[in-house]
Amino acid sequence: MKSTDLNSLQGTSVRLLTLLLLLFSAPVHAQGMPPGGPAQGPTQVGTITLSSEDVPYVRTLPGRAVSFEETDLRPRVSGLIEAILYTPGAPLKVGDPMFKIEDASYRAAVASAEAALASAQVDATTSTASLDRYRSLQNSSAVTQADLQAAEATAAASEAGVAAAQAALDIAILDLSHTTVVSPIDGIGGLPEVSVGALVTANQADPLGSVTRLDPIYIDVSDSSAARLRVRDRIQTGNLTVGDKLEISLTLEDGSVYLGEGSLITPGTTVSTTTGTFDLRVQFDNPDRLIMPGQFLRVDITFGTTKAALVPQRATSRASNGALTAFVVREGNAQQVTLSSSGSYDNSWVVTEGADVGDVLIVDGLSNLVDGAEVTTVPVTINADGAVIDTPSDTDDTNGKQ
Numbered sequence: 001m002k003s004t005d006l007n008s009l010q011g012t013s014v015r016l017l018t019l020l021l022l023l024f025s026a027p028v029h030a031q032g033m034p035p036g037g038p039a040q041g042p043t044q045v046g047t048i049t050l051s052s053e054d055v056p057y058v059r060t061l062p063g064r065a066v067s068f069e070e071t072d073l074r075p076r077v078s079g080l081i082e083a084i085l086y087t088p089g090a091p092l093k094v095g096d097p098m099f100k101i102e103d104a105s106y107r108a109a110v111a112s113a114e115a116a117l118a119s120a121q122v123d124a125t126t127s128t129a130s131l132d133r134y135r136s137l138q139n140s141s142a143v144t145q146a147d148l149q150a151a152e153a154t155a156a157a158s159e160a161g162v163a164a165a166q167a168a169l170d171i172a173i174l175d176l177s178h179t180t181v182v183s184p185i186d187g188i189g190g191l192p193e194v195s196v197g198a199l200v201t202a203n204q205a206d207p208l209g210s211v212t213r214l215d216p217i218y219i220d221v222s223d224s225s226a227a228r229l230r231v232r233d234r235i236q237t238g239n240l241t242v243g244d245k246l247e248i249s250l251t252l253e254d255g256s257v258y259l260g261e262g263s264l265i266t267p268g269t270t271v272s273t274t275t276g277t278f279d280l281r282v283q284f285d286n287p288d289r290l291i292m293p294g295q296f297l298r299v300d301i302t303f304g305t306t307k308a309a310l311v312p313q314r315a316t317s318r319a320s321n322g323a324l325t326a327f328v329v330r331e332g333n334a335q336q337v338t339l340s341s342s343g344s345y346d347n348s349w350v351v352t353e354g355a356d357v358g359d360v361l362i363v364d365g366l367s368n369l370v371d372g373a374e375v376t377t378v379p380v381t382i383n384a385d386g387a388v389i390d391t392p393s394d395t396d397d398t399n400g401k402q
Helices: 003-025 104-136 145-177 225-237
Strands: 043-049 052-073 079-084 097-101 180-182 187-189 209-224 241-251 263-266 277-284 296-312 316-318 324-330 333-345 348-353 360-364 375-382 388-390
Touching: 043 324, 052 225, 052 241, 052 277, 052 333, 097 209, 104 145, 209 225, 209 296, 225 277, 225 296, 241 263, 296 333, 296 360, 360 375
Parallel strands: 043 375
Antiparallel strands: 043 360, 052 209, 052 296, 079 097, 097 180, 187 209, 209 277, 241 296, 263 277, 296 348, 316 324, 324 333, 324 360, 333 348, 375 388
């Protein structure tokens, strides 16, 4: 092959390679398509209009269960434990026997006291008869004034002896009755702290056992004094309408709501100097003994209702700094707002700042939505579970910009 043909072939190859590079590196424009690709229209979103609603004003506070009544049993006489007369965990009534202390010596003391009383009564009878005889003879020379006074003193001493013997008998009978230790309250018997054959002493420090009343039961609750002032301010400014009574509910440790309504027993009267909190006590019926002393629970106290705008939680998100945010529609565009809330109700936030009554809130179509994006709105509704439900109206009639 000649050199001129070779040069021509190489030149042709270079031109072809250059053409291919230009072809694949240049942007390809479809007929009628702008350089930036297909034009994107407004994003369709589901919206609701915020309205003012009567929202219960609820304070959720930590609480601890406390027994309605609880008592430790201690012996009032000394002796050996002869028998344990109750079943631990079983209900007890006032006066039900729980422990039996050996009583032979106390029965003997009662018998001795009865004999002493009988002797004193005989002496009193004799002294009274002598006094009556002296009085009948006091005008005669057979009885002097001194004899009469002596007879009166003897009769009085005899009557005092009878009273003392009666008191001794009463004490002996009381000690005998204390050999049977009974329940002083209605409640549930705890485990015995002693066994049969143990020696106990009167008024010892160690208890024999205990009885606890669980129905009803108390819940002790703590709240901050600052929160109490805020509630008062809401009432005075008219932002909180107080109901006829406080509604008090209880959440158990497993998250279930206790079936029963509580009542306020004791409002707080002093504030702790260390924690700035005050204590109050509420009471619940506890027939099934689901609540036991020492349990930590949550108490919801509803003070009344307040006017507020409810923002569904599904329509909100948390910014990187923890701020609560949502999108509202203003002049056809999505605008991100920062919300302040005073708590939650059902599946919504109770909003105090950031969104107002009448604002159009975006609740659906939030994926990849950015602040300032152009949107068209479709009215939707939120059911009780927080899910979005489209309205039955034709969406074509509601695609206008808000």
